[in-house]
Structure formats: C-alpha cells, structure tokens
Amino acid sequence: MKQGQGFLLVFSITSMSSLNELAELREQIIRIKDDENVPIVIVGNKSDLEEDRAVSRSRAFALSQQWGNSPYYETSARRRANVNEVFVDLCRQIIRKDIQASQERSMELAMNGRNGGGVGGADRHRRHHGRLRNHRRRTKVKGDCVIL
Structure with missing residues (x-):
C-alpha cells in the first residue's frame, strides 16, 4: 500500500x-x-x-x-x-x-523565486525543468503494477 x-x-x-x-x-x-x-x-x-x-x-x-x-x-x-x-x-x-502535483511543485518554486531571476536564472530554470521531465520518463519506465 x-x-x-x-x-x-x-x-x-x-x-x-x-x-x-x-x-x-x-x-x-x-x-x-x-x-x-x-x-x-x-x-x-x-x-x-x-x-x-x-x-x-x-x-x-x-x-x-x-x-x-x-x-x-x-x-x-x-x-x-x-x-x-x-x-x-x-x-x-x-x-x-x-x-497536478507537478504543477503545484512548479508554482511553489515560482513563489519561492527559485525558477529564475538574476544572472543565469533562465538557464537554471531550463536545467531544472529538464531534470523533472527526465525524472518523469524514468519513473514511467520503472513503474510497477501490483495487484493484491
């Protein structure tokens, strides 16, 4: 569970x-x-x-x-x-x-000022979101279905 x-x-x-x-x-x-x-x-x-x-x-x-x-x-x-x-x-x-959880995390990052701003902020934003996309792909590949 x-x-x-x-x-x-x-x-x-x-x-x-x-x-x-x-x-x-x-x-x-x-x-x-x-x-x-x-x-x-x-x-x-x-x-x-x-x-x-x-x-x-x-x-x-x-x-x-x-x-x-x-x-x-x-x-x-x-x-x-x-x-x-x-x-x-x-x-x-x-x-x-x-x-929905991903969108909430993105909003939270935006509210905390972590998604850009300052020198190099846009690059940091792209790298961060690229990692999220890659993580999602890996998660989908590794996903298991357990039936109890």
Whole structure:
C-alpha cells in the first residue's frame, strides 16, 4: 500500500461482506498514504451472476459517492466485461494526480523565486525543468503494477 499510486477496491456483487471489507481497506490506504485523495476505483465483480446479487447497484454507487465520488464499475472477469475500463480509469486518475502535483511543485518554486531571476536564472530554470521531465520518463519506465 505504501508504494501504490492508485487502488482498485474489488468486491463481489454476490457478497455483502466483501463490500463491507472495503471500508477497512480504504481506511488503511488513506492512513498509510496520509492522503484523502488517493486514486481509487470501486469495482463490483461477478456482474454475470445477476441472479445471485446481494449488493444492489444503488448501494455500491452510494458508497462510491460517500467516498469522494470514486468511480464505480461492475465487471465480469468471466465475460471480460468492463475490465479494461477499470484499469484505464485508474491510470487516468493517477496521471491527473501526478500532473497536478507537478504543477503545484512548479508554482511553489515560482513563489519561492527559485525558477529564475538574476544572472543565469533562465538557464537554471531550463536545467531544472529538464531534470523533472527526465525524472518523469524514468519513473514511467520503472513503474510497477501490483495487484493484491
């Protein structure tokens, strides 16, 4: 959890207890990450077992709203329904958060006067931002996906 940038919280639509267990998982994630805005997607799996449904769509959706409008999907691994969409959504959230953090760092540097000014400031600015771009590229190449 400590290294994760985003999380899929998956439960079975045929088991209310599996949905209830997500609350504890989410609390652990928020506590460990020390961040209320961790990218999370809530996934109700086994949508192909509609006749055995124990968790209504409205109950799961209400939980997703309660947890900061986290996206909610219903998937079927057996039928491969909505599986790719879940990962795409999570990746988009992670990228958005990464861009936002980068912009906030740039603003912070600008506010502190570290991005230029004085002799050679523009060169320092270009070198600094070049390092950020290179670091991002390296990070993307080294990124891991861990599914628990």
